[in-house]
Amino acid sequence: PKYVYDFTEGNKDLKDLLGGKGANLAEMTNLGLPVPPGFTITTEACRHYLGHGGMPDGLAGEVAAHLTDLETRMRKRLGDSDDPLLVSVRSGAKFSMPGMMETVLNIGLNDESVLGLAKQSGNERFAWDSYRRLIQMFGKTVLDIDGDLFENAIDELKGDREDTDLEAADLQRLVETYKGIVRDKSGREFPADPREQMDLAISAVFDSWNAPRAVLYRRQERIPSGLGTAVNIVAMVFGNLGADSGTGVAFTRDPGSGQQGVYGDYLQNAQGEDVVAGIRNTVPLQELEGIDTASYRELLEIMATLEGHYRDLCDIEFTVERGKLWMLQTRVGKRTAEAAFRIAIQLVDEGLIDMDEAVTRVTGDQLAQLMFPRFATQEDDRRLTTGMNASPGAAVGRAVFTSARAVELAGRGEDVILVRRETNPDDLSGMIAARGVLTSRGGKTSHAAVVARGMGKTCVCGAEELEVDVAARRFTTPDGTVVEEGDVISIDGGDGAVYLGEVPVVASPVVEYFEGRRPDDELVAAVDRIMAHADSVRALGVRANADTPEDAARARRFGAQGIGLCRTEHMFLGDRRRLVEDLILAVTPEERQAALDALEPLQTADFTGLFEAMDGLPVTIRLIDPPLHEFLPDITELSVRVALAGDEAQDKDRRLLEAVKRLHEQNPMLGLRGVRLGLTIPGLFAMQVRAIATAAKRTGARHAEIMIPLVGAVQELEIVREEAQAILAETGVDALIGTMIEVPRAALTAGQIAEAAQFFSFGTNDLTQMSWGFSRDDVESAFFGRYLDLGIFGVSPFETIDRDGVGRLMRIAAEEGRRTRPGLKLGICGEHGGDPDSVHFCHEIGLDYVSCSPFRVPVARLEAGRAAL
Ligand code: PEP
Numbered sequence: 001p002k003y004v005y006d007f008t009e010g011n012k013d014l015k016d017l018l019g020g021k022g023a024n025l026a027e028m029t030n031l032g033l034p035v036p037p038g039f040t041i042t043t044e045a046c047r048h049y050l051g052h053g054g055m056p057d058g059l060a061g062e063v064a065a066h067l068t069d070l071e072t073r074m075r076k077r078l079g080d081s082d083d084p085l086l087v088s089v090r091s092g093a094k095f096s097m098p099g100m101m102e103t104v105l106n107i108g109l110n111d112e113s114v115l116g117l118a119k120q121s122g123n124e125r126f127a128w129d130s131y132r133r134l135i136q137m138f139g140k141t142v143l144d145i146d147g148d149l150f151e152n153a154i155d156e157l158k159g160d161r162e163d164t165d166l167e168a169a170d171l172q173r174l175v176e177t178y179k180g181i182v183r184d185k186s187g188r189e190f191p192a193d194p195r196e197q198m199d200l201a202i203s204a205v206f207d208s209w210n211a212p213r214a215v216l217y218r219r220q221e222r223i224p225s226g227l228g229t230a231v232n233i234v235a236m237v238f239g240n241l242g243a244d245s246g247t248g249v250a251f252t253r254d255p256g257s258g259q260q261g262v263y264g265d266y267l268q269n270a271q272g273e274d275v276v277a278g279i280r281n282t283v284p285l286q287e288l289e290g291i292d293t294a295s296y297r298e299l300l301e302i303m304a305t306l307e308g309h310y311r312d313l314c315d316i317e318f319t320v321e322r323g324k325l326w327m328l329q330t331r332v333g334k335r336t337a338e339a340a341f342r343i344a345i346q347l348v349d350e351g352l353i354d355m356d357e358a359v360t361r362v363t364g365d366q367l368a369q370l371m372f373p374r375f376a377t378q379e380d381d382r383r384l385t386t387g388m389n390a391s392p393g394a395a396v397g398r399a400v401f402t403s404a405r406a407v408e409l410a411g412r413g414e415d416v417i418l419v420r421r422e423t424n425p426d427d428l429s430g431m432i433a434a435r436g437v438l439t440s441r442g443g444k445t446s447h448a449a450v451v452a453r454g455m456g457k458t459c460v461c462g463a464e465e466l467e468v469d470v471a472a473r474r475f476t477t478p479d480g481t482v483v484e485e486g487d488v489i490s491i492d493g494g495d496g497a498v499y500l501g502e503v504p505v506v507a508s509p510v511v512e513y514f515e516g517r518r519p520d521d522e523l524v525a526a527v528d529r530i531m532a533h534a535d536s537v538r539a540l541g542v543r544a545n546a547d548t549p550e551d552a553a554r555a556r557r558f559g560a561q562g563i564g565l566c567r568t569e570h571m572f573l574g575d576r577r578r579l580v581e582d583l584i585l586a587v588t589p590e591e592r593q594a595a596l597d598a599l600e601p602l603q604t605a606d607f608t609g610l611f612e613a614m615d616g617l618p619v620t621i622r623l624i625d626p627p628l629h630e631f632l633p634d635i636t637e638l639s640v641r642v643a644l645a646g647d648e649a650q651d652k653d654r655r656l657l658e659a660v661k662r663l664h665e666q667n668p669m670l671g672l673r674g675v676r677l678g679l680t681i682p683g684l685f686a687m688q689v690r691a692i693a694t695a696a697k698r699t700g701a702r703h704a705e706i707m708i709p710l711v712g713a714v715q716e717l718e719i720v721r722e723e724a725q726a727i728l729a730e731t732g733v734d735a736l737i738g739t740m741i742e743v744p745r746a747a748l749t750a751g752q753i754a755e756a757a758q759f760f761s762f763g764t765n766d767l768t769q770m771s772w773g774f775s776r777d778d779v780e781s782a783f784f785g786r787y788l789d790l791g792i793f794g795v796s797p798f799e800t801i802d803r804d805g806v807g808r809l810m811r812i813a814a815e816e817g818r819r820t821r822p823g824l825k826l827g828i829c830g831e832h833g834g835d836p837d838s839v840h841f842c843h844e845i846g847l848d849y850v851s852c853s854p855f856r857v858p859v860a861r862l863e864a865g866r867a868a869l
């Protein structure tokens with residue numbers, strides 16, 4: 001393979017091979033912009049070097065040939081003692097990893113060539129300054145010497161002076177000091193041979209790909225670890241030649257707001273790293289106009305050219321050498337979420353991109369960021385602890401420790417934060433009443449996290465440092481701060497921070513827009529146009545997971561085209577628990593039927609509300625799923641109550657205790673739940689189906705879909721289906737009967753299951769739990785951090801579908817299901833339905849829709865649009 005490309009040979013689309021910097025330098029070269037000549041060593045060479053522990057055959061020869069060519073063009077030789085060519089050796093991976101990898105400037109200087117440089121430039125100070133910079137960067141980067149040693153030496157020499165006040169003789173002395181540091185610390189002389197300097201710098205850049213900070217950065221940013229970096233060898237131009245020279249950075253638009261204009265910084269008489277290091281104060285770019293009008297004008301022209309060419313916001317690094325402008329780098333610039341939407345629409349209106357492209361220029365994550373209220377300020381000194389950022393947003397309120405108290409205070413108009421060790425279905429009312437939820441246990445798929453996300457409520461979970469004492473109504477931090485019931489706290493679901501006291505919050509205009517109010521706002525207008533276009537191109541439908549008419553109504557306002565999951569167990573809480581207890585305690589068929597008869601009208605009313613709220617759109621109702629013991633009192637509490645009461649204990653309590661013991665399971669998640677429950681408790685599923693049928697009839701809903709959970713074998717489904725069909729026939733209602741695919745066996749036997757199912761909905765929460773054998777309730781706090789650190793996965797499989805494992809099961813189920821039943825309707829209703837990457841996967845495997853919590857609906861719509869483009 002070819003390992004080295006001259007800048008004239010590459011282009012911006014070769015980022016995989018040339019890295020971002022190399023590809024863009026080539027692009028600018030070919031646009032005729034003033035780029036210093038140079039060449040790029042490919043990422044392929046890096047991968048070979050890292051994989052085999054040495055440079056690939058042929059690389060040295062190619063580098064030599066390109067260097068000779070460069071020398072010919074520059075009419076100088078590298079490190080020549082009379083008139084040296086100097087080069088920079090710069091890293092540049094496909095994805096920008098700011099400051100993570102290495103760069104060495106001024107390669108080619110030694111004790112002789114520094115004199116040649118001084119003579120040719122007529123600037124002795126400059127020559128020695130360049131030389132000391134080389135030794136400093138080389139020592140730190142290539143020889144791994146502590147950078148502070150060099151910094152301390154220059155600080156000592158400077159005393160009270162600025163770095164620009166150092167004179168040639170000072171810098172010459174500094175070079176000797178630096179060479180001494182190199183000798184002491186690395187046990188070798190600073191290499192005088194220019195080609196050796198260059199080769200060592202190239203290896204150092206390759207090695208820096210695996211430096212710990214680079215590894216960590218890649219993991220955080222989800223950049224694959226196997227890409228490697230390219231190396232750019234560029235003829236040096238000098239911003240440190242005097243007052244008519246300098247270096248700067250610029251943006252073609254404001255990366256914070258998207259406003260067009262001149263944004264950037266300039267530093268006179270300096271090399272690039274001085275700007276980053278902040279050793280002197282830069283001036284606003286506009287001031288370059290007064291310093292060097294010609295260069296300023298040329299820069300503005302080049303910025304316009306780049307924007308027109310890249311059709312996007314660009315950021316730029318440049319150097320002015322004695323009044324001559326040089327471009328050292330450009331790339332499509334990073335920007336805030338708000339700027340991303342505004343710039344995309346600005347570019348459409350300027351005719352630079354079309355709407356398809358505008359949709360691809362923004363992401364669901366950016367939209368989600370715009371939808372959450374935010375804290376207006378950072379309050380690090382008031383931070384109590386940091387937990388997991390389970391559900392975004394910013395919430396402020398008084399700490400309360402029980403749901404009852406949350407409901408009570410909220411009823412009086414107080415804002416409260418519900419603080420629990422962990423939550424359970426009993427806390428629902430408290431969670432609804434609270435502004436936010438804070439728990440000390442459990443991960444991102446714990447009850448608190450899932451339910452809070454569903455409600456769009458801010459949640460920080462697994463804040464393990466907090467000692468939560470519910471009985472005493474307080475929590476304690478490791479440093480002994482005690483927060484009592486009624487104390488105000490603020491929680492940030494975006495970064496997991498917990499603060500003492502009130503941090504000011506700003507609301508999101510984008511949510512107001514989705515809610516149907518139309519704030520007159522440029523950002524909102526941009527979001528509106530992009531969403532409309534995403535909707536017009538997407539193939540995937542978007543539904544919501546919703547259990548109440550209120551959630552259903554919000555989901556519709558947010559653009560949901562139906563309900564993909566109504567979890568009916570949420571309808572058995574509160575006052576109705578008594579009825580469920582009766583059902584569990586029933587001994588005779590008559591008693592059982594009486595309990596079911598009491599539940600049925602309530603369920604009918606529930607479903608009527610949902611059908612009405614959805615006004616003819618499809619509504620998928622899942623029959624009851626969780627183990628029954630979840631509806632019974634806690635075994636310890638109940639045992640104590642019964643024991644204390646002695647002979648006086650109420651008969652019902654005794655029977656409840658017996659039932660709790662009887663129903664107790666070691667692994668309830670793998671136990672008597674879902675379809676197993678329906679097949680075990682006669683009449684339970686039938687009651688629910690009858691309620692659905694009655695509600696459908698009453699409201700004229702024609703798109704009811706009845707969903708059976710936890711099916712693993714077609715036989716289970718057949719039995720339930722037969723009974724359900726009989727009831728539907730009896731009531732004269734037409735409804736689809738389908739199943740969740742959430743047990744691995746169901747995915748693997750989907751061809752059989754499709755015989756009995758009119759639709760599939762992937763329950764990827766359980767499917768992930770059972771495929772990996774990770775408990776969705778416990779696992780994240782226990783060892784996920786470690787797994788993420790070790791790179792076993794880059795992101796939790798409960799957040800983003802694990803394509804290779806769980807995704808493979810989904811693919812198999814989709815294909816084999818449709819082979820049995822062409823046109824089989826396929827959806828997903830696990831938490832992944834609102835995750836951007838997972839939405840793309842669902843598009844790829846041809847699902848009909850995704851279903852997610854109402855607040856994620858806009859994100860799913862946008863990502864479904866992006867997936868289709
Ligand atoms: C699932 O398992 O993905 C699912 C949607 O069901 P639940 O989360 O209620 O178990």
Ligand code: MG
Binds near residue numbers: 709763765
């Ligand atoms: Mg499930």
